[in-house]
Structure formats: C-alpha cells, structure tokens
Amino acid sequence: MGMSVTISAASAQDAEQILKLQYLCYQDEAELYGDYTIEPLTQPLDDLKAELERGHALVARLGDEIVASVRGEADETGTARIGRLIVHPRLRGHGLGGRLLDAIEEHFARDAEAAATRFRLFTGDRSEGNLRLYRRKGYEAVATERVGPRLTLVTLEKAA
Template sequence: MGMSVTISAAGAQDAEQILKLQYLCYQSEAELYGDYSIEPLVQTLADLTEELGRGHALVARLGDEVVASVRGEADETGTVTIAHLIVHPRLRRHGLGGRLLDAIEAHFAGDPAPAAKRFQLRAGHRSEGNLRLYRKKGYAAVGTREVGPRLTLVTLEKAA
C-alpha cells in the first residue's frame, strides 16, 4: 500500500464516508444473522450526523479514504458506551480494530467530565471475531439480551 493509516477525530464532514463504510461492513453481520434490517444498515445520514454530534467518533484514514471508524458516548454515571467499531473488509485482521478501540478508550479515559469508570460494548452472539477481539482487550461478558429470534446481543464491560 505504501501509505500508513492515521487515526483522528471524526467530524460531520466524515459522516457520509462513515455511513458508506458502515453499510459495507455490516453486510457480513446481516448475512450471519439473516437480517438485513439491522440498525447499522438502515441508519440515515441525518441520524448518523446527529449521533456524531452527541458523542465522540474516530476515523482511520488511508490517504483521504475512511477505512475504519468507532463511536463512543459517556453517560452521567461514567459508563462509556462504545459502538460501531468497523474496519473495511480489505484491512481486517491487521490490528486496526484494536488500535481504534485503544484510541477511543484513551480519549474517554482522559476526558474529565464525566470521568470514565467503565467501558461497555455489545456484539451479536455469533460474531466470534468481534467477541474474540473484545475479550483480548480485557472485556468480559456481563449480560445478554435477545433482540429477535436469530440474534442475542452480548454486553461486555471492563473497568476504565
């Protein structure tokens, strides 16, 4: 490739590229669960732009192309919910997802208001690659919630 991937804060100007990447990345999840109506595949640009304004998002770029992204949002109790960790299919299994997860945690760990006490994320019960990454990064399952006949979400947490 010849270029290095850089990680930086995402802004509203990145919303369209993030949405397109999200749509591409969640195709495999939709296929895994036999459900193409999952939230990441039906989210609108307006909804994503509003979500980016509420929390903090990071993008990884290869040149000008957004090739990975993650979003996080802290609540008043100090729980940081991390969501939509996506990596372009051609760049998976090279550590980029782990780098983004570390970077979003570092952002919230250094953010004084409110102080991060725990990090929380969710993954589908069949999403073995995602679950393996989260366990490797110190997350442990704390609960499950059935959201449909084919999908159970696993909630994972770790202390900040």
C-alpha cells in the same frame, strides 16, 4: 511505497463516508444473522450526524479514504458506551480494530467531561471475531439479551 493509517477525531464532514463504510462492513453481520434490516444498514445520514454531535467518534484514514471508525458516548454514571467499531473488509486482521478501540478508550478515560470509569459495548453472540477482539482487550460478558428470533446480544464491560 505504502501509506500508513492515521487515526483522528471524526467531523461532521466525515458522516457520509462513515455511513457508506458502515453499510459495507455490516453486510457480513446481516448475512451471519439472516437479517438485512439491522439498524446499521438502515440508519439515516441525519441520525449519524446527530450521533457525531452528541458523542465522540474516531476515523482511521488511509490517505483520504476512511477505512475504519468507532463511536462512543459517556453518560453521567461514568460509563462510556462504545459502538460501531468498523474496519473495511480488505484491512481486517491487521490490528486496526484494536488500535481504534484503544484510542477511543483513551479518549474517554482522559476526557475531563466524560471521566469514564468503565467501558461497555455489545455484539451479536455469533460474531466470533468481535468477541475474540473484545476479550483480548480485557472485556468480559456481563449480560445477554435475546432481541429477535436469530439474534442474541452479548454486553461486555471492562473497568477504565
């Protein structure tokens, strides 16, 4: 009998599991860009805990295991910045990333304090899977920025 994946708000107690999953998930990105010093691989636990306190984060659980996560923060201009959408490698390709993205967008669109009018996220220009997902979900590229010899970030947005 299989278990179903449940999505819920992350708590401070989830920080260590999220950080371990983040480290696992960003190995492919590090390899793709030839850079194992990217921030998701070097982020300290205390920084992640502070992020969780400041913004909103969701986790997807399979039983007790966190298998996916996403984080975001809204600013005073009505922009919700979404980041660190991660899915365990063994569960990729089953729609979990899209479900998490929909769920965090819904949170920021209906949160009275945040009142997001647009969503913004970014990914590397060679991260084709990420770009495909974001475009499928209605995001459009609005800017590119070369941040290193091997990395150009693509910023994508969509209206809430």
